[in-house]
Structure formats: C-alpha cells, structure tokens
Amino acid sequence: MSIHDNQLLRFTTAGSVDDGKSTLIGRLLYDSKSIFEDQLEAIENTSKQKGHEGVDLALFTDGLRDEREQGITIDVAYRYFTTPKRKFIIADTPGHIQYTRNMVTGASTANAAIILVDARHGVIEQTKRHVFIASLLQIPHLIVCINKMDLVDFKEEAYNKVLKQFEDFSTKLLVKDVRFIPISALLGDNVVNRSENMAWYKGAPLLHTLETLHISSDINKVDSRFPVQTVLRPQRDGFIDYRGYAGRITSGIFRTGEPITVLPSGFTSTIKAIEGPAGEIEEAFAPMSVSITLEDDIDIARGDMIVRSKNMPEPSQEMEVMLCWLNSETAKPRTKYTVKHTTNEQTAIIKEVIYKIDINSLGRKFDDKELRMNDICKVKIRTVKPLMIDSYRDNRITGSIILIDENTNETVAAGMVV
Amino acid sequence: MNEYNYSLNYIDELESEAIYVLREVWAQFQKPVILFSGGKDSIVVTHLAKKAFHPCKIPFALMHVDTGHNFPETIKFRDDLIDELGARLIVGSVQESIDQGRVAEEKGKNATRNALQITTLLDAIESNKIDCAIGGGRRDEEKARAKERFFSHRDDFGQWDPKNQRPELWNLFNGKYFEGEHFRVFPISNWTEMDVWNYILREKIEVPSLYLAHERQVVWRNDSWIPKSEFLILEDNEKIETKKIRFRTLGDITITGGIESDADTLEKVVEEVSAMRQTERGNRSDDKRSETAMEDRKKQGYF
Numbered sequence: 097m098s099i100h101d102n103q104l105l106r107f108t109t110a111g112s113v114d115d116g117k118s119t120l121i122g123r124l125l126y127d128s129k130s131i132f133e134d135q136l137e138a139i140e141n142t143s144k145q146k147g148h149e150g151v152d153l154a155l156f157t158d159g160l161r162d163e164r165e166q167g168i169t170i171d172v173a174y175r176y177f178t179t180p181k182r183k184f185i186i187a188d189t190p191g192h193i194q195y196t197r198n199m200v201t202g203a204s205t206a207n208a209a210i211i212l213v214d215a216r217h218g219v220i221e222q223t224k225r226h227v228f229i230a231s232l233l234q235i236p237h238l239i240v241c242i243n244k245m246d247l248v249d250f251k252e253e254a255y256n257k258v259l260k261q262f263e264d265f266s267t268k269l270l271v272k273d274v275r276f277i278p279i280s281a282l283l284g285d286n287v288v289n290r291s292e293n294m295a296w297y298k299g300a301p302l303l304h305t306l307e308t309l310h311i312s313s314d315i316n317k318v319d320s321r322f323p324v325q326t327v328l329r330p331q332r333d334g335f336i337d338y339r340g341y342a343g344r345i346t347s348g349i350f351r352t353g354e355p356i357t358v359l360p361s362g363f364t365s366t367i368k369a370i371e372g373p374a375g376e377i378e379e380a381f382a383p384m385s386v387s388i389t390l391e392d393d394i395d396i397a398r399g400d401m402i403v404r405s406k407n408m409p410e411p412s413q414e415m416e417v418m419l420c421w422l423n424s425e426t427a428k429p430r431t432k433y434t435v436k437h438t439t440n441e442q443t444a445i446i447k448e449v450i451y452k453i454d455i456n457s458l459g460r461k462f463d464d465k466e467l468r469m470n471d472i473c474k475v476k477i478r479t480v481k482p483l484m485i486d487s488y489r490d491n492r493i494t495g496s497i498i499l500i501d502e503n504t505n506e507t508v509a510a511g512m513v514v
Numbered sequence: 515m516n517e518y519n520y521s522l523n524y525i526d527e528l529e530s531e532a533i534y535v536l537r538e539v540w541a542q543f544q545k546p547v548i549l550f551s552g553g554k555d556s557i558v559v560t561h562l563a564k565k566a567f568h569p570c571k572i573p574f575a576l577m578h579v580d581t582g583h584n585f586p587e588t589i590k591f592r593d594d595l596i597d598e599l600g601a602r603l604i605v606g607s608v609q610e611s612i613d614q615g616r617v618a619e620e621k622g623k624n625a626t627r628n629a630l631q632i633t634t635l636l637d638a639i640e641s642n643k644i645d646c647a648i649g650g651g652r653r654d655e656e657k658a659r660a661k662e663r664f665f666s667h668r669d670d671f672g673q674w675d676p677k678n679q680r681p682e683l684w685n686l687f688n689g690k691y692f693e694g695e696h697f698r699v700f701p702i703s704n705w706t707e708m709d710v711w712n713y714i715l716r717e718k719i720e721v722p723s724l725y726l727a728h729e730r731q732v733v734w735r736n737d738s739w740i741p742k743s744e745f746l747i748l749e750d751n752e753k754i755e756t757k758k759i760r761f762r763t764l765g766d767i768t769i770t771g772g773i774e775s776d777a778d779t780l781e782k783v784v785e786e787v788s789a790m791r792q793t794e795r796g797n798r799s800d801d802k803r804s805e806t807a808m809e810d811r812k813k814q815g816y817f
Contacts, residue, residue, distance in 0.1 A: 102523060103521060103523060103524060104522075104523075104527045104528070132790070133791045133792055134793055135793060171661050171676065172661070173653075173660040173661050174653045174661075174703070175654075175660065176653070176654045176704070176706045178706070178708065182524075183709075185704055197681060200681075200683065201682065205683075205684060311521075312519050312521040315521075317520060325537040325538065325541055326537050326540055328567060328570050330569045330570045330571075335569055338569065340569070342537050342566070342567075343534075343537070344530060344533075344534040344685070349520060371568065373526070373529050381520040383522065383527060383530055385529075385530040385531075385534050385537070387568075422681045434690075436686045436688065439541070492684065493684060493685065496684045496686070498683060498684075498688065505688070505690035505691060505692065506680055506688075507680045507681050507682075507683075507688045510683045
C-alpha cells in the first residue's frame with residue numbers, strides 16, 4: 097500500500113479558554129514535523145518579542161490581525177498535516193466567542209472531535225456543552241484529552257476523576273466511540289510521543305489514535321442517495337441525446353444496471369452508465385462525484401434525487417428539526433426563509449418552537465421560545481414543496497439543512513432533522 | 515481506491531470535493547469565471563473543471579489579471595491551454611489601469627505591481643458582470659487564507675470581511691448575493707502544496723516549464739534568486755549569475771524568486787517538495803512586507 101492510498105480524517109478541536117487548545121495543535125504540528133522553518137522562525141521572533149521563554153507553540157494558530165493583537169480566536173481556521181499513515185484536516189474552533197456557532201460549523205464535517213479538559217478542573221460546564229454539540233452533530237468519534245497532566249504530577253487520580261464525571265453525564269448522549277487520553281500539550285506527553293511520566297496509561301498517544309480510528313464505516317453505505325447538482329447536455333456530435341446527471345453521492349452505492357427511482361416525481365429507470373473522475377466505472381459510492389446516465393429519457397433537474405428503488409427517503413413538507421441559530425438577528429415567527437437541503441432549495445417557515453435547550457443544564461426550556469444567536473431549539477418547519485429527507489441520525493448529509501434569510505442573504509440557522 | 519471496503523483515498527476525496535464545489539458554482543451563479551494566473555493551482559482547478567463537466571466543454575471563461583510583468587513562458591502556456599479547451603479568455607490589464615489613471619505605479623527598487631492588481635481585478639469583475647471568480651487559493655498557504663470559506667462573499671466594493679463570514683456547514687454552500695456583490699470560490703481549499711503536486715503527477719497535468727529546474731540568469735536579492743528581465747534594475751552591489759533554478763510559485767517576474775534545484779522532472783519536483791523545510795510563499799516578496807500583508811490585501815479584494 098502506498099502513501100496515496102491513505103485516508104483523509106477531519107477533526108475538530110474544542111476546549112475552554114486557557115485549556116491549551118492552541119498549544120495542543122501547535123504541538124501536533126511541531127512534533128509531526130509539519131511546521132516549516134520560516135514559520136518556526138517567525139514564531140520564535142514573536143515569542144521573544146512577547147517575552148516568552150522558548151517557543152510558544154500556541155502562536156502557530158494565530159491568524160487575523162485582530163486575533164494576533166487581542167490574543168483571541170475569532171473564526172474557524174483550518175490546518176493541515178500529513179503523517180505516513182493519514183492526511184488530517186483540523187477545524188480549529190474558538191473556545192469562547194460564539195463558540196456554539198463556530199463549533200457547530202467545525203463539527204458538521206468532522207469524523208472526530210477532540211475535547212480538552214484541564215486536569216486540575218475536571219469536567220466543567222463548558223465541557224458538557226462541547227460534548228453535547230459533538231453528540232448533536234453526530235461526530236462519530238470523540239477523544240477526550242485530559243490536558244495539563246504535568247500540573248497534577250501526572251497522577252492517575254485526575255484522569256480517573258474525569259472518566260467518572262463523564263460517565264455521570266454522558267449516558268444521555270449519542271456518542272458511539274469515546275476515548276480518554278491523559279496528555280501534556282506543553283511538554284508533549286502522549287501527544288505524538290508516548291509519555292514516560294504516565295506508565296499507568298496503557299492506551300495509545302493522541303496521534304496514533306487519530307491515525308488508527310476506524311473511519312471507513314462513518315459514511316452511511318446502505319441508503320443510496322444521489323442529489324442531482326446539474327444536468328450535463330453536450331449537444332454536440334456523438335453526444336446528441338446525452339444527458340448526464342451530475343452530483344456527489346451522499347451515501348450508499350450505485351451500480352450500473354440497477355433500478356432507480358427519481359424523487360419527487362417517482363419516475364423509475366435503470367442506470368445505464370456511471371462516469372467517475374477517472375472515467376467509466378461499474379459502481380460508485382459516497383463521497384464520489386460522478387455523473388449518471390439512465391436507460392430512459394425522463395425529466396430530471398437540479399434538486400431532484402436519484403435513489404435506489406428498494407430504499408427511499410420520505411418526501412416531507414413538515415419536519416421536526418434541531419435548529420442551531422447562527423445569526424445576531426433574532427428569528428422572526430412566521431417569516432419566510434429559504435431552506436437549503438442537499439441541492440434542493442425551497443421556501444420554508446418555522447411553524448413552531450417546541451423547546452429550547454438550556455446549554456448549561458442541557459435541560460429543556462418550554463417557556464423561552466425566542467431564537468437568538470447560539471441557541472439550540474427543537475422546531476417544526478414547514479416547506480412549500482416536499483424535501484427528500486432522512487433523519488440526521490441515519491444520514492448526516494440528507495438529514496441536514498440550512499436556513500437563509502431572504503432579506504439579508506445570510507445563513508442564519510443550521511438544522512438536523514430529528 | 516480500495517474497491518473492497520468502499521472508501522476513498524485522500525486524493526480521490528479531495529478531487530471529488532473540488533468537483534462538487536465547481537458544479538455548485540455552475541448551478542448557483544450566472545456568470546462565473548476561473549481566475550487563471552498560469553500557476554500550478556489555477557491549472558489544477560482548470561483540470562478539475564474539465565472533469566466536472568465532461569463530456570461538456572468547460573463552461574467557465576478564464577480570466578487573467580495581466581500585470582505586464584509576466585514570464586513569457588506563462589503567457590505561452592495560457593494561450594495554448596485556451597486553444598486546447600476552446601474556452602474564452604478575459605484579460606484584465608494592469609498597464610491599462612495605470613494608463614487610465616486608475617492606479618499609480620509604485621516607486622523604488624522593491625516596487626511591484628502586486629497590489630495594483632486589486633483594482634484591475636475588481637474593474638474586470640464589474641465590467642464583465644462576473645458574479646463568481648473561482649480561484650486556486652488554498653488554506654494551507656497563509657494564515658489569513660486559513661480562515662477562508664469555500665464560498666467567500668465580497669461586498670459591492672469587492673471587499674472581504676473576515677470577521678463576519680457566513681457560516682459554512684456540511685456541504686451546503688450559500689451563494690446568494692445582491693446586485694453588485696460577488697463571490698470568490700476556492701475548490702481546492704483543503705489541498706496542500708504537496709497534494710497539488712501529487713495530483714499533478716498522478717494526472718500527468720502539464721505545467722509551465724518554470725516549475726522544473728532550468729538554467730537561468732538571476733540575481734540574489736531578498737534571500738532568493740530573482741530572474742533577469744527587462745524590468746530588473748540592478749543595484750551597485752548586485753550581479754547577474756547563471757544558476758540552475760526552479761520556481762515553487764509563479765507570480766510577477768519582478769518578485770518571484772527561484773530556488774537552486776536539480777529537479778528537472780515532475781517526479782523529482784515532488785520528491786524535492788516533500789523534503790522542503792520552507793513554505794512556498796517564503797520566496798514571494800509580496801508576502802514578506804508585513805505579518806498581515808495577505809490579510810490586508812485580501813480585505814481589499816485581492817485573490
């Protein structure tokens with residue numbers, strides 16, 4: 097197997113202020129030799145100017161002018177590194193300002209989330225919020241890093257305490273795979289290299305864990321869904337009757353010769369050919385971008401969905417959605433929004449706010465129903481025409497929507513179909 | 515691709531992601547163009563666009579912001595590619611912007627036309643009624659670019675507001691805009707320099723010969739080898755030498771520094787890049803001007 101067969105793993109990092117998130121990312125990049133000399137030199141200079149001893153690894157993640165000046169992170173930043181085993185994309189999300197909005201954004205495409213806990217403080221409310229959002233967004237793998245172990249003399253008790261605290265509150269959450277790793281981001285213990293200070297910990301260091309997480313089954317391989325992005329009609333010699341339906345398979349597998357149904361029309365046909373990026377193929381699977389031709393000439397347009405006839409989503413005009421409000425403008429009742437679902441776009445209204453999640457207690461609030469920035473609510477949405485939805489739990493792509501305010505064109509909310 | 519467990523390798527996944535983004539552009543905008551510089555990143559984006567719409571012709575015009583300070587090789591490459599694709603070429607000329615008094619030439623030894631491109635670019639976008647400019651920018655290039663969206667909104671002054679970007683979730687891209695605004699879209703956001711080279715090698719994509727090691731007359735300036743050109747003004751202590759060099763990025767001939775190299779095939783370039791310990795923009799004096807040079811230019815409307 098060559099390096100080109102390696103998989104891509106996307107992960108997000110969440111932590112509170114001062115729990116060492118930037119240091120951890122800096123450490124991962126530094127110890128995996130993903131930092132270039134000129135970058136290192138720039139950081140060394142800044143560290144010196146600021147009077148830090150040695151190299152402040154946290155400076156690697158500084159971005160915009162305001163962030164550098166104020167020492168805060170404003171927006172999600174993406175970082176990249178590669179090891180001989182995998183390519184990694186980090187969605188580095190800020191710890192405090194608009195953390196819900198940013199973490200939801202970073203989490204939406206992640207295979208894994210790293211949640212940082214300060215070994216001295218254990219699980220705090222912020223931690224619970226981060227775990228809740230990871231669970232809400234159905235991130236398949238959760239890695240809890242108990243950081244700053246050097247400040248508790250590398251003692252196992254601090255680690256065990258966090259494990260116990262987690263058991264107490266995570267039973268209600270839907271996370272399939274949780275791991276715990278005691279680390280010191282500052283000194284490098286159990287980040288890339290195994291710690292010599294914690295012989296009691298028998299598990300793998302963080303990087304090895306990231307390199308070996310089983311992610312092939314993170315994608316739904318059962319429910320074959322193909323939202324049509326655009327129709328390819330070359331209209332030139334040799335291709336007079338050619339109609340290729342271009343799109344990206346969101347889940348499942350499609351094969352030539354297989355019966356399919358087009359939604360919402362309900363017309364049926366058979367797959368004649370599949371064209372992948374490298375040419376014609378017999379079968380294609382998520383997340384491949386392909387174009388499909390059918391045996392029959394039927395009317396198909398952007399927003400339609402090609403599915404396997406034996407397994408179809410439910411076209412619905414009314415749906416319950418967990419909605420995260422992302423905009424500083426409060427939601428207005430009975431206002432029309434544009435809803436985007438796969439390649440489909442419809443007009444929608446928020447018909448009812450059922451309850452709001454109290455992000456601190458994680459309980460439900462039935463009296464306060466105003467949707468403000470960073471709020472997470474269960475709502476009922478009604479659309480003018482049906483959407484071909486699956487539940488988010490079954491399918492992260494066909495179970496997700498965004499709402500766009502038609503007056504400002506801004507993306508104001510992200511929703512997960514219940 | 516491993517056919518047995520139905521999972522994609524990273525390069526196939528990045529390829530499919532970029533094709534998806536390019537098709538979204540076609541579906542969501544009225545008049546999109548590819549910003550084509552003749553550099554490897556815009557060449558890869560063009561290659562991906564060919565795949566995304568096969569067997570149709572590539573549906574985007576290519577737009578080149580011509581500073582007049584070009585490598586002759588780049589212009590030849592551009593024109594050959596346009597012929598091969600049968601695509602339309604739109605040229606925004608910095609020289610014309612200067613002649614019309616829209617911008618003023620910088621003065622002094624380190625003068626460049628880099629910042630002047632912003633005005634030419636925005637003028638070309640406006641006069642051609644372009645609502646989306648597809649670029650080859652990558653998030654790994656630079657710290658301000660690390661914050662870019664795939665679909666990046668520009669206001670009616672062409673400006674980027676990095677602190678107030680639209681959230682981008684899953685693969686749902688919001689390309690809605692009002693009259694006069696436009697979008698920049700970056701299909702290879704998630705690719706690194708190494709990914710681009712590995713892809714060029716795998717797909718056997720043709721790139722300008724400037725990327726391969728060749729003999730060239732150069733002068734040592736700002737820690738890199740600046741090519742001799744009609745625009746180069748020598749200082750007293752500088753002298754022209756002949757070196758075997760190649761370029762890691764291609765920009766204006768006046769500011770793009772080469773590195774000494776023996777890598778005269780794509781295979782050797784990939785090998786060399788994987789062992790590099792300096793970032794590729796390290797030889798671009800446009801980025802060396804200040805710590806936030808890229809951010810400042812991007813806010814004004816730079817690529």
